[in-house]
Amino acid sequence: MSIGTADCHRDVISVESVSFSYQQKNVLSNVSFNVKERDFIGLIGTNGAGKTTMLRMIVGLLKPTSGEIRIFGEPISQFKEWNRIGYVPQKNALNPLFPATVKEVVLSGLVGKRKWFGAHSREDYNKCDDALMAMGVEDLADKRIGQLSGGQQQRVFLARALINNPSLLILDEPTVGIDHETQESFFHMIKHMHQHHNMTFLMVSHDMEMIKGYLGEQPASTAGKLNFYIRHSHETQDCVEQNLAHSLKHLRAQMASAKEGK
């Protein structure tokens, strides 16, 4: 029996020579990159570089013209566990009259799991409260979504993405159209989540200041007009710890079985 090592370098997203063209125009050609567990990837590029296109392909809203995308090791067409992914789209023009409360919007993040009509369970409401609390917008729960400011709405959408406790969070320019101060606190929150939760981040952003401040001055890799800034999160240390824990567990099991054998 061999002592296996804990697998802590899993690929969360792998993009292999993906190209995308739209009406005979090449938007992306031959892009490859990997996102490992607990990485924080910042995706930067000029307008029209294909950042949003890349994200939309990763979440399955667009199909690559060629190449392959795998999520958690599975080809995207076969991927089923969408509740492991939280996606916060670019701020969309929300109809201010839309009759939905903040709570209803956040609860809608659970929809993939629901099969049958019924009131949400106690557990659902608790999850919703937790997500709202984590974003600091719990006092807005019963407000209509259209009455909120842009920054508040963005927090609500982040709360919706978080309600499933996803292992991968994909953010598309989460702070566009939000004032500087709110942006700061939003990034602060995201950094905190990255450092303290077992979550992988992929974020498109215009905010070079934030990206460079957290992910380093130079892009780790480039592909066409896309620049990838990466921060690995205590990965090596984690791996050592995980391997150690794994070996210890194995050892204990062996000792236990040896005892029983006597």
Next chain:
Amino acid sequence: MIGITAPLIGIFLVLRRLSMIGDTLSHAAIAGVALGFVIGDFPIIFGLLFSLLASFAIEKLRKSYKSYAELSLAIIMSGSIALASIFFTLGRDLSMDANSFLFGFIYTLTATDLWAMFAVTVAVLIIVGRHLHGLFLITFDEEAASVSGLPVSYYNVMISVLTALVISISIKIVGGLLVSALLTIPAACSLLLARSFKQSIITVVIVGELAVIAGLLIAGVWNLAAGGTIVLVLIAMLLLILLGRNIVSRVA
């Protein structure tokens, strides 16, 4: 019964900015009903068939003209009216009265029609009830719905089919030209009143049901056209709500 189902489907259409889809499908249903009379049987079935066909055609066209969804509606609507006009002319010898399709012919309701209405009502309630959360998400944010793994195209077809069903049973009561009022005006009322999605669902059902009952009573007492009266009651309710809101906001 149509006081419940039509507004219930209507709210989803309105919120998805597809108010006109109801109008289009009802015109297709008029063509179908007309064909039914020319052939001599099953006008409601033909109406249903036509509006189903139209709803699939709309979904197809909607994909080809993604950002101009209303274009597909205009095409199908004019196509349907063209068909209806041809069927009307064909049926003139059969003493077919175009008016009754356009404005309703409640006094010719048969037991079969009532059963059809009952069946459709039950089906709509079950399906909408069962998929309420999914329908909400798809209405609120179609992309998020797709990312959370919801079968979006299946839902779109479902909404279209339900709309077609509701229209073809409502057509006998309010008439082809007025069905869309029953779909949209209750939703318009609820947008003014409701804070939450739950409230808006409750509002549309109450408004729709009240209007249908009140409209039928008034029409019965003064011997007016049923469909037209229902629609006018709906509009009166909308105006009252607008007025009430203005007064409230002025006082507050």
